[in-house]
Amino acid sequence: MIIDGVKISETKMERLKNEIEKIKNTGINPKMKIILIGNDYGSIVYSKAKMRRGSKLGIDVDLDRYDSISREDLIKLLKRYSKSDDIHGIMIETPVPGINYYDVVNEIPFYKDVDGMTSYNLGNLYLKNEFIAPATARAVVDILDYINIKSGNVAIINRSPVVGRPLSMMLLNRDFTVTVCHSKTVNIKEITRSSDIVVVAVGKPNFLDRSYVSDKNIIIDVGINYLNGKTCGDADYENIKDYVNAITPVPGGVGPVTATDIFENFINGLKYQIKG
Amino acid sequence: MIIDGVKISETKMERLKNEIEKIKNTGINPKMKIILIGNDYGSIVYSKAKMRRGSKLGIDVDLDRYDSISREDLIKLLKRYSKSDDIHGIMIETPVPGINYYDVVNEIPFYKDVDGMTSYNLGNLYLKNEFIAPATARAVVDILDYINIKSGNVAIINRSPVVGRPLSMMLLNRDFTVTVCHSKTVNIKEITRSSDIVVVAVGKPNFLDRSYVSDKNIIIDVGINYLNGKTCGDADYENIKDYVNAITPVPGGVGPVTATDIFENFINGLKYQIKG
Numbered sequence: 001m002i003i004d005g006v007k008i009s010e011t012k013m014e015r016l017k018n019e020i021e022k023i024k025n026t027g028i029n030p031k032m033k034i035i036l037i038g039n040d041y042g043s044i045v046y047s048k049a050k051m052r053r054g055s056k057l058g059i060d061v062d063l064d065r066y067d068s069i070s071r072e073d074l075i076k077l078l079k080r081y082s083k084s085d086d087i088h089g090i091m092i093e094t095p096v097p098g099i100n101y102y103d104v105v106n107e108i109p110f111y112k113d114v115d116g117m118t119s120y121n122l123g124n125l126y127l128k129n130e131f132i133a134p135a136t137a138r139a140v141v142d143i144l145d146y147i148n149i150k151s152g153n154v155a156i157i158n159r160s161p162v163v164g165r166p167l168s169m170m171l172l173n174r175d176f177t178v179t180v181c182h183s184k185t186v187n188i189k190e191i192t193r194s195s196d197i198v199v200v201a202v203g204k205p206n207f208l209d210r211s212y213v214s215d216k217n218i219i220i221d222v223g224i225n226y227l228n229g230k231t232c233g234d235a236d237y238e239n240i241k242d243y244v245n246a247i248t249p250v251p252g253g254v255g256p257v258t259a260t261d262i263f264e265n266f267i268n269g270l271k272y273q274i275k276g
Numbered sequence: 277m278i279i280d281g282v283k284i285s286e287t288k289m290e291r292l293k294n295e296i297e298k299i300k301n302t303g304i305n306p307k308m309k310i311i312l313i314g315n316d317y318g319s320i321v322y323s324k325a326k327m328r329r330g331s332k333l334g335i336d337v338d339l340d341r342y343d344s345i346s347r348e349d350l351i352k353l354l355k356r357y358s359k360s361d362d363i364h365g366i367m368i369e370t371p372v373p374g375i376n377y378y379d380v381v382n383e384i385p386f387y388k389d390v391d392g393m394t395s396y397n398l399g400n401l402y403l404k405n406e407f408i409a410p411a412t413a414r415a416v417v418d419i420l421d422y423i424n425i426k427s428g429n430v431a432i433i434n435r436s437p438v439v440g441r442p443l444s445m446m447l448l449n450r451d452f453t454v455t456v457c458h459s460k461t462v463n464i465k466e467i468t469r470s471s472d473i474v475v476v477a478v479g480k481p482n483f484l485d486r487s488y489v490s491d492k493n494i495i496i497d498v499g500i501n502y503l504n505g506k507t508c509g510d511a512d513y514e515n516i517k518d519y520v521n522a523i524t525p526v527p528g529g530v531g532p533v534t535a536t537d538i539f540e541n542f543i544n545g546l547k548y549q550i551k552g
Contacts, residue, residue, distance in 0.1 A: 102403050118399070119395070119396045119397075119398075119399030119400045119402075119403070119405075120395045120396050120399055121395075121399065122395075122398075122399035122402050122403075123394070123395030123396055123397065123398035123399030123400075124395045124399075126395075126398045126437040126441045126442070127378050127395070127398075127437055129395075151460055152462075153461075153462075153463070159448045161402040161403055164448075165402045165445060165448065166402070168444065168456070169441060172435045172440075172441065172456055172458070175458075175460040177455065177456065177457050177458070177460070177461040177462075177467075178455065178456050179453065179454065179455040179456075180444070180448055180453065180454050180455075181453050182448070182451075182453070184427055184451040184453070185429075185453040186428075186429075186453075187429070191453075
């Protein structure tokens, strides 16, 4: 089975759009700020995609671009947006040249932390509080939920604070058993083949080939790579898609669900701000 | 091999005692508050043990006992202690009758959060920041460090925010591959037997018997149970101790290291408060 991420995202977009409409009817103008520093190609593409998706939902997504900025000035900017009643969500595109992202992200109040990367929001995931959660991790659980998979063994190949770690907490919040693997894992192929679900996010085209998978595997491919002018994931898609139990394609899998889930965070934070 | 937790704890106590002595020489009187509500037997025993251990280190550990308290009054108390310059660490003994612990613990500022249970400190563990970390999780990594185990597969049987979740993050901060198991895990014995290290915290005497273990396993027993008038862990200690590669006894294993590691948190927070 090929899992259709576009369809999952469209269903969710519909729901979020209705929520935004209701909020706008009360006279509030939902607004999100993206801060983009430098000229990273990926960041520029993603920012523009977020602006388009925001506009579909009726959210004003405003981009602040800086060639460079000092740590002090970035913090000042974050403090200003944090205090502003007109701005309901803030995200800092990574990489942030010359600045430690994790060192500044905690300046954003948890209810405006659209990326779910403040320590407070990350910590809440331990406590089954998924009010705001990193969008990629949310997308993976959305996909599993959509295909009605409620438990089983999951191997995650990624130990970052953006994907592997929050996802492991969110899967434990459900009834999954979770193994987090990484570059230092010795018997990784044994672990993936014996798991029910494999989530891969290593940033290497064709990494997850036949040697890693079994026919019972559901493959969730988080990778976004560019190879020979085409977008592809981390799975050797053409060679495993008919062998495994199910797989998300790239493009059209995790990507659109993630892009939508950013706005689920935004809306949750917005509702919190409205309630006061 | 039987792992001697008392010895590990004594080495650390010596180091912490020296640190406290240096701090006291600058005229500061290190003070910690324990808030104990109700009459839970375990909480009373643990509180007294902390007072004794604190006094060995030269830390004034002060116990506030309440038969019962409202959520509002507990929050008021926490706010008062949080602001006080004379109190450097605060812990709330669990269970807290009638009050959701996680709902009130975030009133404690992160640098006075001796238990490492505020969302902020839990979230920092994703980012390899172990400034303050739940003491049991810290004890497990201390023990692995002491026996010079730096990587390998770890099966943790516990998914709580106190043990399994923070420990999984701290093991990923090192080079361990981590599987978090729980009551809904189907093939738990396969997972434990094929792991290098098994951490068990289920609260059931003799739970981890021969059927769960292999001769290559290092067993870290986090359980503290009372059976026939004796303290015991979660492992079927007598029947597996000569079979497995290594094991921590109960008492004398994880317990004393955990009791010491609470004060490592306290001292880290105290130093942060001194630096201002």
